[in-house]
Amino acid sequence: MSIPLLDLKSQYAPLKNEIMKEISDVCDSQYFILGPKVEKLEKEAAEYCHSKFAVGVTSGSDALIISLMVEGIGAGDEVITTPFTFFATAGAIVRVGATPVFADIDPVTFNIDPKEIAAKVTSRTKAIIPVHLFGQAADMGPIMEIARKHGLKVIEDACQAIGAEYNGRRVGSIGDYGCFSFFPSKNLGCFGDGGLVTCNDEKKAQLLKIFRNHGQSGTYMHDYVGGNFRLDALQAAVLSIKLRHLDDWSMARQHNAAEYRKLFAEAGLTDSIVLPREADYPVRHIYNQFCIRVAGGRRDALRQYLHDQGIGCAVYYPLSLHLQNCFAKLGGKPGDFPVSEKVSGEIMALPIYPESTGEQREQVVKAIAAFLA
Numbered sequence: 001m002s003i004p005l006l007d008l009k010s011q012y013a014p015l016k017n018e019i020m021k022e023i024s025d026v027c028d029s030q031y032f033i034l035g036p037k038v039e040k041l042e043k044e045a046a047e048y049c050h051s052k053f054a055v056g057v058t059s060g061s062d063a064l065i066i067s068l069m070v071e072g073i074g075a076g077d078e079v080i081t082t083p084f085t086f087f088a089t090a091g092a093i094v095r096v097g098a099t100p101v102f103a104d105i106d107p108v109t110f111n112i113d114p115k116e117i118a119a120k121v122t123s124r125t126k127a128i129i130p131v132h133l134f135g136q137a138a139d140m141g142p143i144m145e146i147a148r149k150h151g152l153k154v155i156e157d158a159c160q161a162i163g164a165e166y167n168g169r170r171v172g173s174i175g176d177y178g179c180f181s182f183f184p185s186k187n188l189g190c191f192g193d194g195g196l197v198t199c200n201d202e203k204k205a206q207l208l209k210i211f212r213n214h215g216q217s218g219t220y221m222h223d224y225v226g227g228n229f230r231l232d233a234l235q236a237a238v239l240s241i242k243l244r245h246l247d248d249w250s251m252a253r254q255h256n257a258a259e260y261r262k263l264f265a266e267a268g269l270t271d272s273i274v275l276p277r278e279a280d281y282p283v284r285h286i287y288n289q290f291c292i293r294v295a296g297g298r299r300d301a302l303r304q305y306l307h308d309q310g311i312g313c314a315v316y317y318p319l320s321l322h323l324q325n326c327f328a329k330l331g332g333k334p335g336d337f338p339v340s341e342k343v344s345g346e347i348m349a350l351p352i353y354p355e356s357t358g359e360q361r362e363q364v365v366k367a368i369a370a371f372l373a
């Protein structure tokens with residue numbers, strides 16, 4: 001029996017009739033860009049994320065870019081972020097003309113280490129982009145403290161973490177902006193590309209809406225140069241339906257993570273495999289990924305072994321961003337971020353999607369035990 005890393009068909013099947021009806025409504029209306037479906041989703045998403053405002057955009061990548069644009073961050077400015085994240089986090093900084101400055105991660109949560117941030121602040125620093133990686137909140141308390149002390153904006157990259165919490169607060173509601181992605185494989189995914197920005201400042205929310213529509217503040221009147229970052233109604237309609245199930249899916253992921261922990265312990269593998277841990281600060285981890293660490297240079301061999309057994313697994317992320325070719329001119333070199341570099345050589349994600357079964361998890365753990373034996 002092969003086991004996929006993610007099976008979106010099993011999520012779609014029970015929702016198909018409801019979703020098709022909504023899609024048909026949108027087609028009947030022939031109202032495809034922004035409009036009532038997008039406004040409805042924005043209201044629901046703001047409430048879900050415990051934020052005052054939410055603005056639907058074209059993708060998580062564009063959510064980051066538009067937040068930076070609204071803050072006027074660009075050439076000559078520095079933005080501090082993690083080297084251990086999906087490319088888009090640092091890509092957005094470069095796209096607006098600013099310079100990403102990396103700060104190493106915490107080995108337990110894989111999130112940016114606040115102690116490392118403090119050392120990177122200069123007179124050119126304008127913002128911090130912490131990423132809530134794999135569905136677990138970064139240590140926002142000390143991050144907000146550093147930001148306040150130096151007058152920096154905080155843009156939360158919550159693309160993997162919708163519904164995750166830090167100290168009882170939802171991610172995306174703590175910093176100045178929260179950026180979300182609805183890429184199909186995220187915990188809340190649409191049927192194409194989509195994204196959202198949350199914020200608590202009404203003026204900034206208004207600016208986000210202006211910037212997502214080419215900076216247009218009145219009909220064909222442009223106070224700013226924005227872009228086309230508009231969410232479409234079909235995606236919003238799908239997301240409104242799926243959002244109602246998100247808490248159930250997150251609970252299923254948490255259940256699956258707990259079951260993996262039990263199975264790995266029973267198999268006596270917890271010395272050779274490092275299981276993902278929850279932070280020391282209070283979190284609601286929503287397990288976008290369940291990433292184990294395999295030491296001793298055996299990760300790639302294990303990945304190949306599982307692949308040969310038909311078990312889906314993936315490496316997020318194999319190369320720290322400071323070592324990517326496109327960032328060579330930033331001058332990053334091996335050894336600059338030892339934790340990020342070590343983790344990227346050891347990490348591997350296992351299937352954790354809500355509909356996956358206990359038998360599948362048993363099979364995954366058995367296969368890993370066989371490989372290590």
Ligand SMILES: *Cc1c(COP(=O)(O)O)cnc(C)c1O
Pocket residue numbers: 059060061062085086088089131157159160180181182183193194195
């Ligand atoms: C997916 C993701 C993004 C980008 O989102 P898209 O919707 O694919 O543009 C940005 N940051 C992180 C951490 C992500 O996981």
